[in-house]
Amino acid sequence: MLTIGKLSDAAGVKVPTIRYYEEIGLLPEAERSAGNQRLYGQKAQERLTFIRHARELGFPLDAIRDLLSLSDRPNQSCAAADAIASAQLAAVEARIARLVALKAELERMLVQCAGGVIADCRVIEVLGDHTKCHADHAHAGHLIEVAG
Amino acid sequence: MLTIGKLSDAAGVKVPTIRYYEEIGLLPEAERSAGNQRLYGQKAQERLTFIRHARELGFPLDAIRDLLSLSDRPNQSCAAADAIASAQLAAVEARIARLVALKAELERMLVQCAGGVIADCRVIEVLGDHTKCHADHAHAGHLIEVAG
DNA sequence: CTTGCACCTCTAGTTACTAGAGAGATTACA
């Protein structure tokens, strides 16, 4: 049986994060020692490793919750898991496209800002000038998250 | 003078977001009409457009705050703005690399998950199997944000 | 046996917003 710190090292997930996962029900409530400390076995470690891998692949916790409940019923069709992963793939592709455009714009800004004074700085100008705006107003995005 | 809704349309930033930006000091406190409604002029619109573009390029609000304070003092060297943009470019490149690897992994999972049963599902298996773990434990990333 | 690290719970903070309630302001049309 591992204490939370050992589990943390073994799975590569920080201690407070493990407690947080328990709190939101991603991990079951841990057994406790006589002194009220959490104790974990093999299964908990596997489940946590699963979660970490999925997080690293950018799956949101809700999707992970779904995947975990799927893996608890291994005789069903793979289709649901496939759908979750496909959705994730699409999201990742969209993010990549967005970031590549973004990179080009930043490079353009930097090339044109060659040691001048702020009044002439393209970094400031590109961001402020509406006529150089290529973005889609109507669908201006809100923020998403991604494993870094 | 624009009311907040017109400004929202003009700049492509939602009304509550504009109020939020005012609250956190990214936008100055707006003038008010006799009936206490916010009124905005050309300058506010430019500033908000600047903020939107910077957000779309992935700058966090803190960096935008810095950029704005730079653009408020236009006779200084461009170096600081350049540094912010450079840092941002490096971050973007790192995110792209990360996402491309991630995409490959997701595609691999999906190709191998061809309509079977969950017990054989690569999506589940890859996430759960530690031996297939390529990630760097020690530096397992926390989450960052990115304009979507 | 005591020192010191690991663990406990709890609250609050983070980022960048979004949603909703309940009330007042403005505008458009009849």
Next chain:
DNA sequence: TGTAATCTCTCTAGTAACTAGAGGTGCAAG
């Protein structure tokens, strides 16, 4: 001019996915 529809106002609370800190207890090594 009236009134209905649409803004706008403030305020609180919620979102994701944690992180940080306070104040207190357990446990293992020297």
